[in-house]
Amino acid sequence: MPSDELKSILKKHKLRITDCRTDVLNLFIQKGSALSQGDLEHQLGAYDRVTLYRTLNSFLQAGILHKIPNATGVATYGLCHHTCSPNDHNHNHIHFKCNACGQIECLEDKAVPQISVPKGYQIEVVNMIVDGICPSCA
Amino acid sequence: MPSDELKSILKKHKLRITDCRTDVLNLFIQKGSALSQGDLEHQLGAYDRVTLYRTLNSFLQAGILHKIPNATGVATYGLCHHTCSPNDHNHNHIHFKCNACGQIECLEDKAVPQISVPKGYQIEVVNMIVDGICPSCA
DNA sequence: ATAGCTTATGCAACTAAATTGCATTTATAA
DNA sequence: TTATAAATGCAATTTAGTTGCATAAGCTAT
Numbered sequence: 001m002p003s004d005e006l007k008s009i010l011k012k013h014k015l016r017i018t019d020c021r022t023d024v025l026n027l028f029i030q031k032g033s034a035l036s037q038g039d040l041e042h043q044l045g046a047y048d049r050v051t052l053y054r055t056l057n058s059f060l061q062a063g064i065l066h067k068i069p070n071a072t073g074v075a076t077y078g079l080c081h082h083t084c085s086p087n088d089h090n091h092n093h094i095h096f097k098c099n100a101c102g103q104i105e106c107l108e109d110k111a112v113p114q115i116s117v118p119k120g121y122q123i124e125v126v127n128m129i130v131d132g133i134c135p136s137c138a
Numbered sequence: 139m140p141s142d143e144l145k146s147i148l149k150k151h152k153l154r155i156t157d158c159r160t161d162v163l164n165l166f167i168q169k170g171s172a173l174s175q176g177d178l179e180h181q182l183g184a185y186d187r188v189t190l191y192r193t194l195n196s197f198l199q200a201g202i203l204h205k206i207p208n209a210t211g212v213a214t215y216g217l218c219h220h221t222c223s224p225n226d227h228n229h230n231h232i233h234f235k236c237n238a239c240g241q242i243e244c245l246e247d248k249a250v251p252q253i254s255v256p257k258g259y260q261i262e263v264v265n266m267i268v269d270g271i272c273p274s275c276a
Numbered sequence: 277a278t279a280g281c282t283t284a285t286g287c288a289a290c291t292a293a294a295t296t297g298c299a300t301t302t303a304t305a306a
Numbered sequence: 307t308t309a310t311a312a313a314t315g316c317a318a319t320t321t322a323g324t325t326g327c328a329t330a331a332g333c334t335a336t
Binding site: 110 | 207234245247250251255256260263266269276
Binding site: 154156174176187191211212213 | 292295302
């Protein structure tokens with residue numbers, strides 16, 4: 001993706017434009033799948049671990065990324081689809097985790113179905129994560 | 139819960155009967171909510187951290203517990219409802235995480251709705267985790 | 277263009293979660 | 307009751323994530 005576009009995305013979210021941020025953002029856009037700090041470190045060796053963690057947190061705050069709940073113990077992030085703001089993350093799609101390759105991806109077109117919970121419970125966010133085998137591994 | 143019943147549950151899952159295991163199992167049954175290793179350590183001070191981790195893993199293997207995906211970074215486990223075996227965990231209920239008290243619980247009566255995924259994806263397990271406010275905190 | 281303020285980065289140190297190896301103890305089946 | 311296989315406890319290690327601080331870099335207003 002052209003660097004101008006990356007910069008305008010960062011600008012839109014009121015983040016300072018730095019090499020690390022443009023590289024991280026670019027990687028998320030190129031890969032398409034969810035990434036962890038470890039993935040970033042592996043592929044963008046140039047930056048300090050701490051900087052990558054802080055970049056992920058800035059992006060989370062800014063609404064560029066969303067955190068994907070999973071049972072692996074490693075925090076994993078995916079690109080926000082529409083314009084999300086710090087307080088209003090409005091993605092409502094299913095996440096898929098491949099048990100073969102371990103990759104997690106957002107199924108943007110698959111909406112999380114409506115649910116009901118027992119009386120007294122208040123719903124704030126609903127997450128759905130499907131484990132299985134992805135097309136590349138099948 | 140009477141100790142005989144606890145023992146029979148362990149026996150049914152082909153696990154040796156030890157103090158740690160009966161205490162851990164009993165705690166899960168009493169509490170009703172999901173627990174992490176830290177919770178166990180806090181409430182059953184008598185056992186070594188490592189033993190508790192290993193107990194959780196044995197129970198997971200045996201099909202007594204299931205791991206609940208979440209974004210907190212701490213592995214959390216819930217009792218299996220029906221008889222699950224190592225290879226066949228057949229709980230299909232929604233999990234609820236309270237943003238106030240942090241507790242996670244299984245909504246046994248709330249089934250995860252059926253979903254479809256794009257062509258080429260194979261579904262193995264579907265997890266649904268709802269974040270919000272629980273009745274006690276509302 | 278640049279001076280000055282604010283924010284980002286890198287390094288070191290630290291906390292917390294989870295795992296591994298090994299010696300010892302305990303459960304259970306014969 | 308004894309032999310064997312498995313569970314426990316301890317120490318050490320790995321991995322994930324965080325914090326503090328000095329330095330470097332981005333941005334705003336002149």
